[in-house]
Amino acid sequence: MTIQPGASAVIDADALIEKLACEGRAAQRQLAAMSSEARASALTCSAQRLRAESGSILEANAKDLAAAQDSGLSPAMLDRLALDKDRLESIAAGVEAVAGLPDPVGQVIESSQRPNGLKMSRVRVPIGTIGIIYESRPNVTADAAALCVRAGNAALLRGGSEAVHSNRAILAALTAGLEEGGVPSKAVQLIPTQDRAAVGSMLTAAGLIDMIVPRGGRSLVARVQSDARVPVLAHLDGINHTYIHSAADAEMAKTIALNAKMRRTGICGAMETLLIDAGFAEPGALVASLLDAGCELRGDGRAQALDTRIFPASADDWGTEYLDAVLSVGIVDTMDDALEHIARHSSAHTDVIVTSDDAAAEHFLTYVDSAIVMHNASSQFADGREFGLGAEIGIATGRLHARGPVALEGLTTYKWLVRGTGQARP
Amino acid sequence: MTIQPGASAVIDADALIEKLACEGRAAQRQLAAMSSEARASALTCSAQRLRAESGSILEANAKDLAAAQDSGLSPAMLDRLALDKDRLESIAAGVEAVAGLPDPVGQVIESSQRPNGLKMSRVRVPIGTIGIIYESRPNVTADAAALCVRAGNAALLRGGSEAVHSNRAILAALTAGLEEGGVPSKAVQLIPTQDRAAVGSMLTAAGLIDMIVPRGGRSLVARVQSDARVPVLAHLDGINHTYIHSAADAEMAKTIALNAKMRRTGICGAMETLLIDAGFAEPGALVASLLDAGCELRGDGRAQALDTRIFPASADDWGTEYLDAVLSVGIVDTMDDALEHIARHSSAHTDVIVTSDDAAAEHFLTYVDSAIVMHNASSQFADGREFGLGAEIGIATGRLHARGPVALEGLTTYKWLVRGTGQARP
Known part of the structure; x- marks a missing residue:
């Protein structure tokens, strides 16, 4: 399978997503094995890199803006796409803020001892691989990735085509920082093609991607909700x-x-x-x-x-x-x-x-x-910020797993640990 | 829309499921408005009715067994289908045990106060309507319904065709008890047709059914997982x-x-x-x-x-x-x-x-x-019983919402309550 970035030739999107998801999963295992402090410190490195690379990021953003103006994007869309020193600083500060949030991973939700001596506990663990599908705002690349990594998850990002250069530049800085901090760079990956088939493949990648978060307008969310076979965390409307x-x-x-x-x-x-x-x-x-x-x-x-x-x-x-x-x-x-x-x-x-x-x-x-x-x-x-969660990956109106503003806890699940001394079931 | 029980004529399965789900939802609202004690006491009435109606339930079961023998069901399947005084007593005792379990509904998961004075809390609430799709064991009719009702949910049950008379008799006793205790009988409904199209309609009834729990063999679970557009709580394998x-x-x-x-x-x-x-x-x-x-x-x-x-x-x-x-x-x-x-x-x-x-x-x-x-x-x-959960609706190997043995807590979700004194957002 060869992927030619930018080419509109038919790609084997399922194979591409499977490859990226498997690489992400391997990286996620290493990420989950790191201490909370190490994950936080890697994110701090990412924030520094985002600042250090501001020149190249703004250059990439200028390319996107020029193309967007040529293609007649609306002023509102152009504003969403545009970065400047202040916005980039706020992206970097956002990554630092996520690094400073309390880590839900490892938290003991409950524990008890059974009459037969078995000790039961439920402990928070990362969900695994989170797919984020978003539109023109390039800040989502850093915001969403930071939340995923803080909670020990791999992120598979699919940004809008208008922001392709900005997203790549932000990702490069972010993953360089993560690597400095010992996080494998494949923990955060950007889908390297704008072919729409890749979105379809993400939505049906049950077992490879554990949860999809769409970030964008109503039509994006509606498509994701209607086509996804992977669990989706989203809201369609705020009526x-x-x-x-x-x-x-x-x-x-x-x-x-x-x-x-x-x-x-x-x-x-x-x-x-x-x-x-x-x-x-x-x-x-x-x-x-x-x-x-x-x-x-x-x-x-x-x-x-x-x-x-x-x-x-x-x-x-x-x-x-x-x-x-x-x-x-x-x-x-x-x-x-x-x-x-x-x-x-x-x-x-x-x-x-x-x-x-x-x-x-x-x-x-x-x-x-x-x-x-x-x-x-x-x-x-x-x-999420007003609720004291520090940040949010989105607001969910579904009924399962997480509702309302969703931040780090919603990016975790739990497992049961049972500690015995040789018990067999009668 | 006319439903002819037992007829193999084409039914409008989507319309049937929509009607049942809407009736269930209305009943569920009333159920959720009841106190925990009232829901528990209604389940105790159900247990008593199951005992009182043992004659008619065993008669119905004998009909199912006769038909199953005629159609050459395996001895293992016959054993799963068969009821006797002891098994019926254990079903009734199971309903009583669920009535006695601590109620997760209303539990405050966390609460905090923001610097602006807003008081935030997360409170457990019922999920809504749970669809249960199961095979030959008629005890699931009572077990699953009791767990759903205890946590304030409506249950929409689709049992196996081999157990159709047993399931109806158990449901009649169960809902008679619920009504005695003030729970609307439509809170627990049995799909009144064995047409397989009804299962397909349940699986795609997003927005009408909030969660599906399949109880049965691998092929049932595989079909449910592959066709469902409603979230599914299940495990396919235990390797x-x-x-x-x-x-x-x-x-x-x-x-x-x-x-x-x-x-x-x-x-x-x-x-x-x-x-x-x-x-x-x-x-x-x-x-x-x-x-x-x-x-x-x-x-x-x-x-x-x-x-x-x-x-x-x-x-x-x-x-x-x-x-x-x-x-x-x-x-x-x-x-x-x-x-x-x-x-x-x-x-x-x-x-x-x-x-x-x-x-x-x-x-x-x-x-x-x-x-x-x-x-x-x-x-x-x-x-679930060995884990101290009192009972279980199933064991889940998915990663979202609930994992491992799932009982009452897994049949709830939460909502955020925000209590203010006139705050506007700056």
Whole structure:
């Protein structure tokens, strides 16, 4: 099998992924055998190398930017792709921060002794090989690789074609640092072709890749979720609700709703639907503050009656993630109606209640079955760093393995250790 | 959509599974809202009903047995299918035991407070709807349903066609008890058709069924693993190794090897490969004890030299789960060779070292990456009850969510609760 980088000739993508995954697995075994301190110190070397190689990385990035401009990429996409001294420093600092995070590997989750004397314990171990499939942001190359390595995993990275030179330059610096620190360079590998067949092969590489994390827009995540035979950690949508309860403080409701929608409209933690209890005292002022801030509101009939500037909501609006200064607004008569609406329309990412009634809040926290449920806080806090995890590989809305913001612990699994003195089973 | 039980006419299996799953989900919401005590007490009612209805259950079982005899089922299959007073009592007692297990739902896994005052916690919640696909043993109907209900989940059961009357009778008693205890009967449902298309629809019902647990032979598990788009908790093989280290006590090695292979040869925790270190003092006596106990041995060249009764092993033997009184035997020169052999051939179920050298044992426990790794104990202890879990829904050799014996905790997930006082994100 020969791979010609950049060539569009048919490649044997399955064979390529198998080769890379096997090399990654061998490197991962060595990585897992290293001490936590050694893995951390190798990542610190990587951060230094990223700084030392900033010239060549920015040069590579300039090549990508020039090609992207020629091919007419949108300004938003160009901005995601662009690196400068500050962004590169923040990438290096991010790698250092991950090096400094507490290591979950080796942690004893529980232990017990059986009546027959057998000592049982469950101990955290790396998952193995993590596949990351991402789009234009080159920082993911370093961020994701650092999290994988910190938790003893190999990373198989598939970046976007727009960022191919930037990703290679970042990877070269990163793996040079890892090698300095004694980590085999094959622990972090970039798929050396932009052939789309390679993505298909990653998605079906059960037994070779243990988990896939897609990082990018909805269409990327949807394709990964639909085609993958390897477990996927992801969220497709963030259709997040904020429910203003009848006992909500009006000022707090305004602050939280404005922040949840308008702080950054394009992130997955942004509010997309505002549910106002019919018993809430100041609904008019609340929607006016959003409208005045430049947000388009789409309401049901009763919400529309609050302000003439509110458009009618279509049936589809309740299930739409706008990622923009647009918001669906509904009036509900009771908490049960709010819970019912959320159960039907939420994408199980982050849902919020605003209320000064603690019993009502606890009821909401109990009965909303989303990855994150909040009381009196902005849904824009849905982020691993804000949760104290130090970083995140992504936010998961699936129900198994890990939910909500996922960081190092979500990149581990466990094994059972049984210590005996010669016991045979009767 | 009309379902004609027993008819082989084409059914709209997807529509059937969607209907059952939606009904199950509604019941599951009610179940999750109940207190732990209420769920436990409903299961106790079920156990009583199983005893009270023993006459009708045994009658139904007699029908299944008669049909199975007519269709020429093997004696082993007939035995799996057969119920009697004792087996029924043990089913009822099993349901009671599950009722008595500590409830993982509501458990706070961790909590912390952020500098901005936000209080974060992770709390265990039910997974949702669990699909169980099983073969002839009717006890699974009660065992699996009880575990699901104890952890607040709905169960969607698809039993084998040989046991259709027994399963219906057990389900009727079980759900009557649940209803007495306030659990909606749709929390546990049996797929009302034996049409194989229904299994296909369960396996692809992502979003409707949250996890599938196959209980049965290799071909069932293989089909489920290959066709499922819903996460699967299972093990395909138990290719379990016992490594007799150079510093193993010879008597202990004999006891453990005999028990691991011969106690019950047909269970997934049985040893399938014995690796003997070249430095172990009494390899001849060890293999002789297995041969004398009636075990067929298949060895590499050096193992064959130990005893003329040992057959040559083929390349396939090292990857075969015999589930019979047959064992592969290899001689290894070092622990590293043993680790290498296990990494290549183990199904990551249960691997064992026998040694009196604690440092060697810890090395093995660290570097063998299987769901269960044991020191000086028989691999036949690989069972949820022996691990102190009270029961098990199955043993998992996958790497995500849960590994090894899986009981109530593996039937839960978690959500993040965030309690604030009006925080907006800067």
